[in-house]
Amino acid sequence: MRLITWNINSVRLRLDLVLRLLEEESPDVLCLQETKVVDDLFPRAAFEERGWGHIALAGMKGYNGVAIVSRLPIDAHDVHHWCGRQDCRHVVARLPGDIEVHNLYVPSGGDVPDPEKNEKFAHKLAFLDEMIAWWPTARRADDRLVVVGDLNIAPLENDVWSHRQMIDVVSHTPIEVETLTRMQRSLGFVDALRHFVPESEKLYTWWSYRARDWAASDRGRRLDHVWVTPPLAPALTAARVRRDARGWAPKPSDHVPVVVDLAP
DNA sequence: ATGGTAGCGTAGCTA
Numbered sequence: 088m089r090l091i092t093w094n095i096n097s098v099r100l101r102l103d104l105v106l107r108l109l110e111e112e113s114p115d116v117l118c119l120q121e122t123k124v125v126d127d128l129f130p131r132a133a134f135e136e137r138g139w140g141h142i143a144l145a146g147m148k149g150y151n152g153v154a155i156v157s158r159l160p161i162d163a164h165d166v167h168h169w170c171g172r173q174d175c176r177h178v179v180a181r182l183p184g185d186i187e188v189h190n191l192y193v194p195s196g197g198d199v200p201d202p203e204k205n206e207k208f209a210h211k212l213a214f215l216d217e218m219i220a221w222w223p224t225a226r227r228a229d230d231r232l233v234v235v236g237d238l239n240i241a242p243l244e245n246d247v248w249s250h251r252q253m254i255d256v257v258s259h260t261p262i263e264v265e266t267l268t269r270m271q272r273s274l275g276f277v278d279a280l281r282h283f284v285p286e287s288e289k290l291y292t293w294w295s296y297r298a299r300d301w302a303a304s305d306r307g308r309r310l311d312h313v314w315v316t317p318p319l320a321p322a323l324t325a326a327r328v329r330r331d332a333r334g335w336a337p338k339p340s341d342h343v344p345v346v347v348d349l350a351p
Numbered sequence: 352a353t354g355g356t357a358g359c360g361t362a363g364c365t366a
Contacts, residue, residue, distance in 0.1 A: 096366085097358055121366085123358070149359050150366095195366055207365090239366095296356040296366090341357080341366085 088159075088349045089114040090188070092235035092311055093332075094293075094342035098122040098154065102130050104335050108344055109137060112329075115158050116182065118190040120237045120342075122152035129154065145178040153190045153236070155180040169217045170210060184231070184351070186319070191236035200260045208257065211239065215266045222273040233349075234276060234314040237342060240267045243281070245289045246309035258308055276314035279326040279347045293342045294333055301333060313347045322349045 091114040095101050098119055109117065117139065122129065126144045134142060139156045143164035146152035152175045155161070159182050167177040176192040194214050197207030226232060240263045244250040253259040271278070284290050291307025298304045313326065325348040332343040 100358070121358090150364085197365090297354080299355080338357085 088116070088182075088184070088186070088351065090116045090118070090233060090235065090313070090347050090349065091344050092118045092120070092190070092237075092313060093344040094120040094192070094237040094311060094340060096121045096123070096340045096342070098152075099124055099128070099130060101338065101340060102133060104332070104340070106133060106137070107335070108329070108332070109134075109139065112344070112346055114346070116180075116188060117156045118188065118235045119154045119156070120152070120190070120192040122146050122154050123149055124152060141180075143178050143180045145175040147173075147175045151175045151192055153178045153192050155188060155190050157182065159183055169214050176214075186231045186233060187226075189232065189234045189236075191234065191238060193237065193239045195239050196257045196263070198257060200255060200257045200262070211257075212262065212266055215270055219266070219270045219273050222270070226274060228274045228316055229318055230274075230316055231318050232274070232276075232316040233319065233347075235312065235345075237310055238267060238312050239310050240264065241291075241308040241310055242267050243286055243309070245286060246291070248289070248291070248306040248308070253308075258310060271314065275317050277317065277320040277323075279313040279315055279323055280309070280328070280345060282320070282323055283326045290328065291330075292328055292345055296341050311342055311345050313345055315349075319349060322351075324348045324350050 141157040141161040143155040145166040165179040194211040196211035199205040202209035247253040292311035294301040329344040
């Protein structure tokens with residue numbers, strides 16, 4: 088099974104790029120974040136016509152939004168909301184083979200890494216803390232789970248271009264790294280990308296739009312992740328980042344797809 | 352220290 092996660096930053100504006108990815112990679116399951124569209128206006132037909140006819144959505148107007156687009160039947164799906172909001176950041180699909188995919192869009196957290204001074208940062212930490220409490224009550228470490236998405240945290244030193252210069256920057260602060268690590272440990276999730284790419288190697292999935300030349304400066308961060316529970320870890324056969332998609336014309340997303348292959 | 356870009360939707364918020 089091939090599974091891809093991609094923060095698309097408007098699925099309607101970049102539908103042509105999504106279709107290009109489907110053509111090039113032919114994934115079984117594509118998980119999108121920041122679709123920025125209500126469910127009724129999601130471009131279903133484009134996916135259905137190409138064979139990805141099973142779709143689970145949680146979208147809203149203008150912001151956030153997650154989608155799971157699948158070639159495999161989706162037996163059931165759920166939408167979860169956190170922190171008392173209805174902000175469309177978590178959709179779940181159950182797939183054949185008793186695999187459950189959780190597609191997440193974790194709050195970005197604003198600019199100031201202090202929950203006392205910045206409500207957005209407090210929300211980001213609260214969102215993760217709620218999930219950390221929820222996982223062990225709702226699922227088991229021996230379930231066959233895949234957690235993907237834009238987690239908006241780069242946990243390892245080589246998940247950012249400069250650990251030293253990023254230590255006080257939201258996405259790489261110690262409190263965020265510690266919180267994300269606690270979520271990872273809540274069910275013993277295995278980091279699929281780092282299962283294949285050594286921690287000593289720089290690895291990014293996001294580059295700011297604000298750089299003059301994203302490729303030359305290469306000030307990236309690894310914000311997008313794929314985790315699996317221990318029963319699925321032996322099935323991992325490959326994981327890679329489609330860095331080239333950051334340059335796709337005419338208007339790339341600031342995130343690139345992460346591709347993971349699981350043996351049957 | 353600051354400003355740099357992008358999407359939605361048409362002002363200002365979010366990232």
